[in-house]
Amino acid sequence: MKKVSIKDIAQMAGVASSTVSFVLNGKARKMRISETVEKRVIEVARNAGYYPNQLAISLRTGKSKTLGLIVENIGNPFFATLAKTIEEEAEQYGYRVVYCSTENNASKGKELINMLSQRQVDGYLITPAPHMEDDIQQLVQLNRPVVLIDRYLPSVDVSHVLVNNTEAVSQGMAHLFDRGYKEIGFVTVDLDVIQMEERLDGYLGALSKQGIRLNKDIILKIPYTHQRDEAVELIAALLKDNPQLDALFFATNYLAILGLESINRLKMAIPQDIAVISFDDHDIFRIYPPGITSIQQPVEAIAKKAVALLMEQCESTESKLSTTEVELTAKLIVRGST
Known part of the structure; x- marks a missing residue:
């Protein structure tokens, strides 16, 4: 059986051989080849069983x-x-x-x-x-x-x-303040990475802007290598030890999911007993009653x-x-x- 060549693909697609070469080498955009032509060339090549020799291309x-x-x-x-x-x-x-x-x-x-x-x-x-x-x-x-x-x-x-992490958390905190929440706990991961530092900075800055005195007891840092049950218990303990809390801000969606389990174990109602907001959206947040407010990254x-x-x-x-x-x-x- 004859091996399919770039020239064959060009004839079948009704374009020049150079066009086929540009498309198959990922240069369609650079060479301003239309998306319609690009798709046609790729479809023709696929249907003809043509696959570029990647080793040869690399060499x-x-x-x-x-x-x-x-x-x-x-x-x-x-x-x-x-x-x-x-x-x-x-x-x-x-x-x-x-x-x-x-x-x-x-x-x-x-x-x-x-x-x-x-x-x-x-x-x-x-x-x-x-x-x-x-x-x-x-x-x-x-x-x-x-x-x-x-x-x-x-x-x-x-x-x-x-994303601008500090600004995003500030936006979330402003929303909580607008809804009347003042005693807001912050649950984050104990990890030396810049985005977590910036999210904490956003929380601290928002409190300062509102003239709310910082209470370090309502900031919980959970080890990254946590066991699930351990993390759930830590969040539950935060809530039990600080009954004045009226909202929790979770720095990641996986922490928020653990937090929902903690809240459920304590038989607390959302938002009647505790409001919840999470940095990073999640499919669960759309369907978990009553729906979880979140900061959605693009x-x-x-x-x-x-x-x-x-x-x-x-x-x-x-x-x-x-x-x-x-x-x-x-x-x-x-x-x-x-």
Whole structure:
């Protein structure tokens, strides 16, 4: 059986061979090829059973057409949605994505970077674990395309995309104040990462702006490596030890889900006994009575912007890659819990 060539694909699709080559090498956007033509070429190639020889392409172009995605936990809904969108967006540029999780372990993060480097990925999208500064800095010094997502490293000059965490929490706190809540507890994770520090800063700043005296007893920091039952008990203890609380602000959606279990165990009613708001939305929050108010991150926008920045770096011919810092705005979703 005759092997299908680019020329054959071009004839079947009714376009030039160069157009087919650009599309199959992920350069349709760069060469301003219309989405209609791009889809037709891809469909014709797929139906004809044509698959580019990736090894040959890599040897010829010096590119593997592969990106490495390192996140905190691919099982977390936020990171799962992020990964799905990144994969779809990268495909539009002709790239595949290899993704993996650090579980916020710097040693594992270092191993994953080494593994992806051995696989000769063209660029890295990374949610850095605490103490990964040296590993990220090494990639920057080697002029490797790198974009950080969800968080950044203050000591490393590298492109990043995330939401304005401080502003988002301030918005959520303002909503609680407007609803008459004053005794607001804050539940966060005990982890040395910038976005958690910024969320706590947003909480503290909001209290200060309202002239409310800080009570450290109503700030709960749960270890990242917590056991589920242990975390549920810690949140329940916070509520039992501080009966004056009229609202809880959870710094992540997985903490909020644990908090809902704690509240249920104590047979407390939402929002009659305790109001609840969570940073990061979740499908559960839409259906859990009476609906949980949340701060919704623009996950798709984060993913698309991060991929776009990385593609700019991958296509750059500059001897030193430029740095771009992007902060997006989160959205307050008001439901029955407040």
